Amino acid sequence: xxxxxxxxxxxxxxxxxxxxxxxxxxxxxxxxxxxxxxxxxxxxxxxxxxxxxxxxxxxxxxxxxxxxxxxxxxxxxxxxxxxxxxxxxxxxxxxxxxxxxxxxxxxxxxxxxxxxxxxxxxxxxxxxxxxxxxxxxxxxxxxxxxxxxxxxxxxxxxxxxxxxxxxxxxxxxxxxxxxxxxxxxxxxxxxxxxxxxxxxxxxxxxxxxxxxxxxxxxxxxxxxxxxxxxxxxxxxxxxxxxxxxxxxxxx
Amino acid sequence: xxxxxxxxxxxxxxxxxxxxxxxxxxxxxxxxxxxxxxxxxxxxxxxxxxxxxxxxxxxxxxxxxxxxxxxxxxxxxxxxxxxxxxxxxxxxxxxxxxxxxxxxxxxxxxxxxxxxxxxxxxxxxxxxxxxxxxxxxxxxxxxxxxxxxxxxxxxxxxxxxxxxxxxxxxxxxxxxxxxxxxxxxxxxxxxxxxxxxxxxxxxxxxxxxxxxxxxxxxxxxxxxxxxxxxxxxxxxxxxxxxxxxxxxxxxxxxxxxxxxxxxxxxxxxxxxxxxxxxxxxxxxxxxxxxxxxxxxxxxxxxxxxxxxxxxx
Numbered sequence: 001x002x003x004x005x006x007x008x009x010x011x012x013x014x015x016x017x018x019x020x021x022x023x024x025x026x027x028x029x030x031x032x033x034x035x036x037x038x039x040x041x042x043x044x045x046x047x048x049x050x051x052x053x054x055x056x057x058x059x060x061x062x063x064x065x066x067x068x069x070x071x072x073x074x075x076x077x078x079x080x081x082x083x084x085x086x087x088x089x090x091x092x093x094x095x096x097x098x099x100x101x102x103x104x105x106x107x108x109x110x111x112x113x114x115x116x117x118x119x120x121x122x123x124x125x126x127x128x129x130x131x132x133x134x135x136x137x138x139x140x141x142x143x144x145x146x147x148x149x150x151x152x153x154x155x156x157x158x159x160x161x162x163x164x165x166x167x168x169x170x171x172x173x174x175x176x177x178x179x180x181x182x183x184x185x186x187x188x189x190x191x192x193x194x195x196x197x198x199x200x201x202x203x204x205x206x207x208x209x210x211x212x213x214x215x216x217x218x219x220x221x222x223x224x225x226x227x228x229x230x231x232x233x234x235x236x237x238x239x240x241x242x243x244x245x246x247x248x249x250x251x
Numbered sequence: 252x253x254x255x256x257x258x259x260x261x262x263x264x265x266x267x268x269x270x271x272x273x274x275x276x277x278x279x280x281x282x283x284x285x286x287x288x289x290x291x292x293x294x295x296x297x298x299x300x301x302x303x304x305x306x307x308x309x310x311x312x313x314x315x316x317x318x319x320x321x322x323x324x325x326x327x328x329x330x331x332x333x334x335x336x337x338x339x340x341x342x343x344x345x346x347x348x349x350x351x352x353x354x355x356x357x358x359x360x361x362x363x364x365x366x367x368x369x370x371x372x373x374x375x376x377x378x379x380x381x382x383x384x385x386x387x388x389x390x391x392x393x394x395x396x397x398x399x400x401x402x403x404x405x406x407x408x409x410x411x412x413x414x415x416x417x418x419x420x421x422x423x424x425x426x427x428x429x430x431x432x433x434x435x436x437x438x439x440x441x442x443x444x445x446x447x448x449x450x451x452x453x454x455x456x457x458x459x460x461x462x463x464x465x466x467x468x469x470x471x472x473x474x475x476x477x478x479x480x481x482x483x484x485x486x487x488x489x490x491x492x493x494x495x496x497x498x499x500x501x502x503x504x505x506x507x508x509x510x511x512x513x514x515x516x517x518x519x520x521x522x523x524x525x526x527x528x529x530x531x532x533x534x535x536x537x538x539x540x541x542x543x544x545x546x547x548x549x550x551x552x553x554x555x556x557x558x559x560x561x562x563x
Contacts, residue, residue, distance in 0.1 A: 006351045010337075017339045085335035089396070092299040092331070093352045094324040249303055250262065 003095055007103030015111050024072050028115050031065050036122045050218075052126075053140040056119065057148070057217045063210075067184060070152075071176035073111055074159025077104045078244065079172040091248060101160070101241050108156045116148060140219040147216035147225070151209060154229040155180050157236035164243040184209055252277045252404050252434040253298065258307035260293050260458075267293040269458035270307070275451075277403075280430045282445035282466075283438040285455040286560050291438045292332055294455070295408050298436070299329045312403055325354060328397035328433075332408040334389050338382035342373055342392060345381055346399055353400035367395040371425065387418040394425065405429065407437045411444065423448060442552045452552065454559050461559045466552050473550030473558060479519040479528070482544035483535050487515050493534055499525030514543065 015021050039055035042048065048055070081087040090100055127136055162176035163169075187208035194208075212225040253275040260268040268290040275281050285291045296302040298309055300320035309316045314323035337345055346364040355363055368374045371391040376384060384392065390410065397405055410426070411419045419441065426448050429435065439445060445452060446466050454462040454469075462469055483490065487505035494503035499522050506516040521527070528545055535542040 003352065006348070010348050014337070014339060084338075085331065085333050086337060088296075088301055088331050089329075089335050090352075092296075092301045092324060092327070092329045093349065094321045094354060095352060096321070248301065 004099050004103055007095070007099060008106055011103050011107035012110060015107055018076070020072065020076070021111065024069070025115060028065075028069065029118050032119045033122070035059060035061065036119065040126075051137050051140055053123075053137055053144055054214075054217045057144045058214050062213075063184075067155075067177060067180045069112075069115070070155040070159040070180055071162070071173035073108050074156055074163050074176055075169045075173035076163070077108060077160055078163040078240075079166055079169045082247065083167040083169075087244075087248070097244055097248070098241055101164075101237070101244060105156065105160050105237065105240075108160065109153060112152050112156060113149070116145070120145070137219055140217055143216035143219050143221055144213075146221070147213050150226055150229040150233075151212065153233045154236070155183075157233045157240065158183070161236050161240045161243065164240045164247070183207075187211070252279070252312060253436065254308075254310040255294075255298070256308045258294065258297060258309055259305045260290075260297060260302065261305045266458050268297070268304075268455075271455070271458070271460055272307075273453055273460060273463060275434060275436060277434055278430075279451055280426075280435045280437070280449050282449035282452040283436055283455065284440075284442070284445065284452060284556060285438075289455045289560075290458040291455055292408055295329070295406050295436070295438060298406060299327055300324050325400070326403045327406055328400065328402035328404070329406045330393045330397040330408060330410055332412060332438075334393035336381045336389060336392060336396075338380070340381055341377070342379055342381060342384070343368070343377040345392065346373075346395060349396045350399045355400055363399050363401065367398045370398065370428075371395040372421075386413050387415070387421075390414060390418070390422065394422070398429070403434060405433045405435045405437075407435065409439055410437065411439060411441060419444070442556055446552050454556060456560050462555065469555045470550040470552060473554045477521045477523065478548040479521060479531070480544060480546045480548060481517040481519055481531060481542070482514055483517075483540045483542045484513045485515055485535075485538070485540040490515055490517055490540070493538065494519055494531065497527050497530045497534065499527040499530075516544075 036056055039052050039059070042055060043052055050058075078087070081090065087100075091097060123136055123141060130136075158179040159172075159176040162179055163172040165175060166172050187210055191208045191211055206224055206228045212222070215222060216225075253273075255274070256272050258268055258271045259266065271290070271294060283291050283295070293302065297304050298311060298316055300316045300323055303317060311323040312326040314320075314326065316323040337348075340348070343364065346367065347360055350360045350364055368377055371394055373388070373391055373395055376388055381389070381392065390413075394407070394410060397407065407426070411422050414422060423444055426435065426437065430448065437445075437449065450465060452462065452464065452466050452469060453460060464472075481494065481503075485493075491503045491505050494500055494517060500519055501522050502520040504518045506518055508516060519531075526547075528547070531545060532542065534540075
């Protein structure tokens with residue numbers, strides 16, 4: 001465990017020393033700030049069916065930046081180490097491959113969580129300004145954060161796998177984006193099919209990410225997506241471990 | 252310290268290391284030589300537990316490097332050929348990180364990092380970012396990293412690669428200094444370095460061990476050992492015949508050369524253990540052939556290396 005924390009600390013330090021991390025953080029804060037302010041403006045104009053939480057987390061433009069976030073966070077994780085050869089010096093120290101992999105993965109998870117914290121602060125500030133005049137649905141807010149966390153874990157694992165597959169960060173980013181887009185499109189396809197064919201409904205409940213985020217943001221917590229994303233994350237992390245071992249053995 | 256038995260590594264379409272066996276005792280300094288692609292780095296990477304073997308076993312300080320890899324790795328300080336480092340870190344940060352990763356804690360980290368920075372001359376650059384270091388300092392940092400946890404075995408893959416002559420001399424004297432405390436397996440292309448530092452040499456070629464002895468014994472076994480060069484003012488044919496007539500001389504050959512005032516050079520192959528230099532001097536005096544060179548050829552490790560690696 002001590003080795004894991006030494007590696008995790010080093011990874012977090014590397015993350016915050018990298019200009020890419022700060023650019024991502026700044027851009028994400030700008031996008032989320034705009035998104036939040038648009039949501040308030042829309043709700044000010046006339047009453048809406050959806051709450052401010054839904055307007056913040058599931059507007060159409062959410063899908064324009066959300067899939068890009070993960071490859072930007074994960075592209076350097078393993079690709080850079082493999083390119084520079086530092087993976088060799090890491091793995092010839094008394095360190096196991098899974099410790100290296102999990103430290104890198106969790107550093108990405110921590111960075112992802114940090115990205116979403118300002119939005120939580122926006123809700124806190126809004127609640128303070130409104131002082132009980134308008135109630136912010138706490139269940140929906142918690143549900144939104146929960147689904148963002150578990151889908152984030154899954155997508156960061158996909159990004160890690162893409163980074164383990166290549167030495168080139170750009171290829172890792174493109175590959176990671178392709179994996180995430182493919183998963184998203186499978187969900188969209190299943191949702192469309194489910195409208196006409198009832199037999200697609202149970203599959204949709206598992207794989208349709210768009211549906212998951214929408215239902216969690218409305219405050220409906222469903223355990224099926226949780227099981228799906230958690231087991232998917234574990235499977236992809238195991239696959240990433242195997243890829244790293246394979247690439248080491250054939251180097 | 253190192254026991255290697257029938258170690259083999261096959262990649263798709265080629266065998267990089269082919270049934271290699273050798274042992275290195277505690278305190279030995281062994282030069283691991285071979286041309287590029289001979290299997291040196293692959294063997295070293297297997298010894299450090301980075302690469303698994305296709306067949307065979309390897310033990311370091313009694314620990315199997317494959318089944319008990321973590322314990323074996325604690326005993327090893329490894330400096331890879333390309334000296335990969337984290338460019339964004341400061342020198343002292345990098346060493347602190349590596350020391351902690353190798354199991355040192357608290358004060359031991361600070362003490363050992365200070366010790367290796369003194370030893371490798373990194374104190375002056377300890378606050379510098381690794382990316383800004385010169386090649387020589389990067390090499391020193393790689394060496395400091397290998398040494399920081401006081402390993403019993405040092406595996407150094409081309410530690411002087413890309414250094415200028417002054418830096419090579421510094422690293423060489425550092426290795427000589429380290430040899431009093433550590434067992435060292437060192438791979439290099441600079442053979443004079445090996446002759447100066449190593450008390451034993453293993454030559455690997457096409458994945459197989461072709462020689463394993465002291466540098467002196469290897470030099471003695473060279474084809475160019477047991478040869479004399481004689482230069483005198485004598486006709487080529489007559490000179491060869493006269494030399495060949497002396498006891499202890501197996502063969503004498505005139506070296507074809509352009510006319511240079513009647514001076515002729517002869518290559519003389521001796522019987523084992525023979526030293527007929529006095530008789531040759533007597534001969535030239537008796538025949539009235541002025542003599543200007545009579546030299547016993549010393550084979551070098553380079554001669555042995557070339558003979559072995561160009562044999563097939």
